[in-house]
Amino acid sequence: MNYFLTEEQEIIKELSAKIADEKIAPRAAEFDETEEFPWELIRILAESDLFAVWVPEEYGGLGGGVFEQCLVVEELSRACAGVAVSYAASALGGFPILMFGTDEQKQRFMPDIASGSKLAAFALTEPDAGSDAGNIRTTAVRDGDYYVLNGTKQWITNGGEADIYTVIATLDPSKGPRGMTAFIVEKGTSGFDFGKKEKKMGIRSSATTELIFNDCRIPVENLLGREGRGFLIAMNTLDKTRPGVAAQAVGIAQGALDKAAEYAATRVQFGKKIGEFQAIEHMLADMATQVEAARSLVYSVAWMIDSGERHITKASAMAKLFASDVAMKVTCDAVQIFGGYGYMRDYPVEKMMRDAKITQIYEGTNQIQRSIIGGAIIKEALRRK
Amino acid sequence: MNLVVLVKQVPETTDVKIDRETNTLIREGVSSIVNPFDMYAVEQALRIRDEHGGKVTCISMGPPQAEAALRETLSLGADEAILLSDKAFAGADTLATSYTLAKAILKLGEFDLVICGKQAIDGDTAQVGPGVAEHLDIPHVTYVSKVEKISDRHIRVRRMTEEGYDVILSSLPALITVVREVGEPRMPSIKGTLRARKAQIATWTAKDIEADEMMLGLSGSPTQVMRIFSPEARPGGEIIEGDSPCEKAMNLLARLKASHSI
Numbered sequence: 001m002n003y004f005l006t007e008e009q010e011i012i013k014e015l016s017a018k019i020a021d022e023k024i025a026p027r028a029a030e031f032d033e034t035e036e037f038p039w040e041l042i043r044i045l046a047e048s049d050l051f052a053v054w055v056p057e058e059y060g061g062l063g064g065g066v067f068e069q070c071l072v073v074e075e076l077s078r079a080c081a082g083v084a085v086s087y088a089a090s091a092l093g094g095f096p097i098l099m100f101g102t103d104e105q106k107q108r109f110m111p112d113i114a115s116g117s118k119l120a121a122f123a124l125t126e127p128d129a130g131s132d133a134g135n136i137r138t139t140a141v142r143d144g145d146y147y148v149l150n151g152t153k154q155w156i157t158n159g160g161e162a163d164i165y166t167v168i169a170t171l172d173p174s175k176g177p178r179g180m181t182a183f184i185v186e187k188g189t190s191g192f193d194f195g196k197k198e199k200k201m202g203i204r205s206s207a208t209t210e211l212i213f214n215d216c217r218i219p220v221e222n223l224l225g226r227e228g229r230g231f232l233i234a235m236n237t238l239d240k241t242r243p244g245v246a247a248q249a250v251g252i253a254q255g256a257l258d259k260a261a262e263y264a265a266t267r268v269q270f271g272k273k274i275g276e277f278q279a280i281e282h283m284l285a286d287m288a289t290q291v292e293a294a295r296s297l298v299y300s301v302a303w304m305i306d307s308g309e310r311h312i313t314k315a316s317a318m319a320k321l322f323a324s325d326v327a328m329k330v331t332c333d334a335v336q337i338f339g340g341y342g343y344m345r346d347y348p349v350e351k352m353m354r355d356a357k358i359t360q361i362y363e364g365t366n367q368i369q370r371s372i373i374g375g376a377i378i379k380e381a382l383r384r385k
Numbered sequence: 386m387n388l389v390v391l392v393k394q395v396p397e398t399t400d401v402k403i404d405r406e407t408n409t410l411i412r413e414g415v416s417s418i419v420n421p422f423d424m425y426a427v428e429q430a431l432r433i434r435d436e437h438g439g440k441v442t443c444i445s446m447g448p449p450q451a452e453a454a455l456r457e458t459l460s461l462g463a464d465e466a467i468l469l470s471d472k473a474f475a476g477a478d479t480l481a482t483s484y485t486l487a488k489a490i491l492k493l494g495e496f497d498l499v500i501c502g503k504q505a506i507d508g509d510t511a512q513v514g515p516g517v518a519e520h521l522d523i524p525h526v527t528y529v530s531k532v533e534k535i536s537d538r539h540i541r542v543r544r545m546t547e548e549g550y551d552v553i554l555s556s557l558p559a560l561i562t563v564v565r566e567v568g569e570p571r572m573p574s575i576k577g578t579l580r581a582r583k584a585q586i587a588t589w590t591a592k593d594i595e596a597d598e599m600m601l602g603l604s605g606s607p608t609q610v611m612r613i614f615s616p617e618a619r620p621g622g623e624i625i626e627g628d629s630p631c632e633k634a635m636n637l638l639a640r641l642k643a644s645h646s647i
Binding site for chain 2 (some may be wrong): 006008011012017018023024044047048049050052053062258
């Protein structure tokens, strides 16, 4: 389908696709196997300006927005969702600074994020605060010109690899969400360390680690927004970045569809290409239709966000929910079309199926997305009464 | 440092089709790319510039559509690009092509190093680089796998040989042709691509480079192509064994006699 991209968007998409096909795809299986962080590939993305696409020009970016970021994530995800999420997580860590930082903070951190010379990360989740994000236990206590952080964050994408962390802590656990406050923490700060690196089902080249704060002193200049605004900052950030997860899902699904179609067009059984059997043909038709529908929704939501629409929570949740469910279904079907070969690690589709699963879980499980969407629908209905 | 890279636009296939009537390449219906070896040349030039400063100018001779190849080099970071395009250039063999390119380099003015790919994947002659050097009357080194050192006046390179490599020191200005071992070409950047799309690419004609018309295009091309074919693969040789040189010689003699060669 033609989405009438601008010239600059076409360039971003084509370049991302070129890097995905020529540099990432040939090494995806290797990084999946070794679980090593793909710094070589991240550097290529940086040198090609891909980290700059969503950052305003005044901070060293190219002046695009969520839409441009989605284009990159989608193309990279066709080749390897692990590399794509490492890229996307830097935006997840950077968006809160861009949206809520002071000009001084933006000048200080955004140019490095835009150039890709430093990766960013976003730290909200804790062992007892997943879907229930308001239940965090990492504390921040004001002490003169510092805040002192204590606690452990869990499952932080780009943990250990990123230099800049947006961390949500609480000034008063008894206040719940209203006690939550956001800070910018730099790698190397005394009292800030990294714990366990997780072994995951999919997106295995990406780094997922614990962040450990042990009397970590953060200068007050690194307070992001105001005290007590951490929950709001986190939720607003996720509203903006969920289309990125959705784009990741679309990319994974497209990658699996492409592989399944190629296979169906060449694999012969019973003397015929299997793609000529209606059973397979109809599966491919459904897969392609679902991918295109997901893409249309993701693009629409990204456009809406970039156009400045304020009420984006419901639409953003819909994009993430729909696209990730499509990715799961399409990758399962791709494995099915490949049959026994699909189950083998020598072929690329089983990895895509493993990678797809996380898109239904992170940045809010799809059950939470449904609650967000359902809650918004009821609220709108009450307002109309 | 003023670096000049010579690039050629070639069909995107190694399976080149030849027009049997004219013995020239059939370009219709085949998409075009920058000759892959020239991409290594561009990469080498950019690396020297990134380290030592200066300017990378890419020159291509070809039809107007060869401009696309030059834009690609600009998107990678080349500073300037010049297209040599004129009906008078058409039908040039390697002699006329190298004359034309050399005239363009002279017109550019000062230069320190000219870099070419080792050969083009369509013609496969590997003659244009050395030809340009001869026309410019400068030293050249072919099959360079590594630039070890470059200063204002000298360049030290490794030249690939079948057994290993030679280390060659040359004065500047010079011309080198490079092989893929010099390093993977970089990916374009978005900023570079945007700049490349907007860039004005100068087109120089025969008149602009003050060329002698008789040395251009078909009239400047003494080459007569009789037939184009892939050479037959040469079977591997055999090493005659023996404990001493004398015994080896005797064994060789015996073999030659057995095969009635002598």
